[in-house]
Amino acid sequence: RGTAFNKGVLLKHLLDDHQVDGIGDPTQAHMVAIDARAPLYDGGICTRIDCVSLGVVVNREAVRFYDEGEDFWPKRYAIWGRLVAQQPGQIAYSIIDSKAIGRFMPPVFPGVKADSLPELAQKLGLDVDTFMQTMTAYNSACKVGNFDHTALDDCHTEGVTPAKTHWARPIDTGPFYAYAVRPGVTFTYLGLKVDDTAAVRFADQPSRNLFVAGEMMAGNVLGKGYTAGVGMSIGTAFGRIAGRNAALAAAGKDAERGAVKDEV
Template structure:
């Protein structure tokens, strides 16, 4: 494949995760010369994609690793439910339909699939798991991209974009100007920009800045530089800038890249108290996979942005083993001491809860009839007294997965300025996921959006580059 003007690439890809790689591969397959700029060094490449594990897929019949069927309408209804309607039906259905046939292309580029992992049986119908997880997928895409001749540069963070009336001209990495005929931005959200997060979450009534106590579950390189630059350039934005996907994770999680293993999955099996040893929400409201994403915000609203998940020995072995051992004690007083919360208040809270437990037939696989009576807040399912030592406690803090703010797009993944699509600037992945997922989350949908719009953006960028070239010649 040719490079007509050395020094000017056809398609410039900014970002190095799933959406960026999908765009790079599609553009290259369409015959364009492609340069990919990844902000991170090689060993940290791939952004949040390295922490993912599956892709939500529409399918009308069982397909290799996917059981039964997951038709378009059901996927759409699920999306409608989790977003509360904050979605664009046209774009959402596009992503849903694309998810039904993109996996052969993914396999061609080296991605392997496996049946759903143990502990995730509830996803075996809807989600195709990557063998080895997202980093294996990212590795496969980079290998394929390199083999196809995509040029890759690491440690190349783009600071700003040069635009001319909505037309992309060049990207700037420090003092270096990199011109291209078309560009795909897929550089993630702003969740690792601590200052921006602080501003987005604001100050609470106690004078605290909650975001100061958050961990970022993914990459430290999603600093939102391009998002900010595009806001400044007047691009049309979408999604609530103050919102992020926020889950409760182990308070000992690293500041960045804690990924999936820092989740605490025992909330529905016990109680959760704040630092004053008070309960604050129904731990048994629904199945944990459907509720885990609200607990980050719940904990963020507590003083000190900390909570403590408390279980007894009966819960042992019933939830995904946590990455760090919990505080363990034979008495509630000792547990409170270890967790640094008030002993008397803690013993009182547990006592009140235990007394309120109305134990029927415990069954963690259904919404059972074990519940509290006369307790506020109630625990509506799986309420068993906390009475069998050893008792365990896990400190929880909010962990941010991604942010919702993004660039408004059309079905070609084009960036818009005052409702006019740019002819050669496209966007994919987390930077535009808010078009489809304006709120909430459901497993694997981020990768569905990233793959779909990455592929669309890459293909259209290659076409735009070709067109730009013929204009230049004419």
């Protein structure tokens, strides 16, 4: 999703060629479901498709595959890229009706629009019968209570798999909209192991003069999942510690090196 200069080259070099201690699951990542029309690099935040929790998401086979209402969107937006990556063809379609319009950050490019659900499926190139089965099963499973997108509300499904556990309302009010989404990797959770001075480690011993901050050490903080803001936070917090300790190491003042607790 970001710059073309962020492909893990330095990470791979340090892990493979210099045997720096690693940490984290390489299959876990900050991976967003982004507009399938986005450029490979530098599409920016406007390529995010943020209406998932307001509708349903189907894969290329026109079936749902995950609870779209599991939790608040800022806690879940960065898992949806991985979910889409696991689907056939690594593509999925976020489907909403006109009740969702105005309730999410609109993407730059308009979605595919149709006056009926079968027409929408046709425009997306999905099997119309399967799509309608999926939508009918979802719509009739919705138990609508008090819809509140700012709370974990009581609108949920019963008797459909996967369940939608919050914000479940029938998709029944045209016009209908769809956005094709693809996985957008921001950063993986494979990284360099650090101690509380942000020093990288070789065979479990802290380096005297090599420090790391930000995405390259995300795996120390993030196992799986994500909460909005962690990316910038680990860059800022560990960047400050790493920068100060690197400067002290360069000045030969190793004894003054600080740790996380000193910053707090």
